[in-house]
Amino acid sequence: VNTSPLLEKLIQHFNRFPGIGRKTAQRLAWYLISRVKTDAYDFADSIRETVDNFTTCQECLILAEQDPCPICSDTDRDDNLLCIVENTSDVYLMENMHEFHGKYFVLGHLLSPLEGYGVNDLHIKELETLISTKKPQEIVLALKPSAEGEATIHYLSELFQKKDVILTRLSTGIPFGGDLEYTSTLTLANAWKRRYRV
Numbered sequence: 001v002n003t004s005p006l007l008e009k010l011i012q013h014f015n016r017f018p019g020i021g022r023k024t025a026q027r028l029a030w031y032l033i034s035r036v037k038t039d040a041y042d043f044a045d046s047i048r049e050t051v052d053n054f055t056t057c058q059e060c061l062i063l064a065e066q067d068p069c070p071i072c073s074d075t076d077r078d079d080n081l082l083c084i085v086e087n088t089s090d091v092y093l094m095e096n097m098h099e100f101h102g103k104y105f106v107l108g109h110l111l112s113p114l115e116g117y118g119v120n121d122l123h124i125k126e127l128e129t130l131i132s133t134k135k136p137q138e139i140v141l142a143l144k145p146s147a148e149g150e151a152t153i154h155y156l157s158e159l160f161q162k163k164d165v166i167l168t169r170l171s172t173g174i175p176f177g178g179d180l181e182y183t184s185t186l187t188l189a190n191a192w193k194r195r196y197r198v
């Protein structure tokens with residue numbers, strides 16, 4: 001049997017999620033259809049409501065319900081420390097660690113020639129603006145320990161070489177090739193404490 005175009009569209013939506021393959025996408029789509037309709041409607045409403053209410057903080061590019069985001073507008077946080085992460089979900093991981101009380105910046109992507117992400121896909125202009133206004137003393141690169149992470153760290157270290165700032169990176173407590181996401185909070189905290197100069 002041919003898959004219904006409606007079902008196929010739903011499967012493709014699920015298939016676009018990170019870590020969701022075609023088979024899982026099919027299972028999720030069928031699950032949604034087989035449940036009482038109100039559950040699915042609630043799910044759809046929740047997606048729309050959340051997406052509508054989140055915006056990008058113009059300062060750090062975190063996705064949040066306010067602009068400036070709660071972190072940028074928190075006067076208790078230290079402007080001298082800036083932590084660069086790949087995306088907003090990494091901010092939540094760092095926050096769970098309870099070691100960092102500075103500000104963040106979301107880079108958007110890592111350099112990845114294979115996936116087609118180059119320098120222009122990174123939020124460099126916004127980062128330079130933030131650095132020239134906030135003038136942090138230390139910038140911590142909390143990026144995924146991978147070939148893409150290394151390439152990005154290398155690029156940023158060249159970029160900030162002439163700037164009057166200490167550039168550090170997380171120690172390799174995180175397994176190479178792993179995601180920040182799959183690292184336990186304790187490992188991340190250790191990698192944080194043992195961060196070193198680039």
Ligand SMILES: [Zn+2]
Nearest residue numbers: 057060069072
């Ligand atoms: Zn912000």
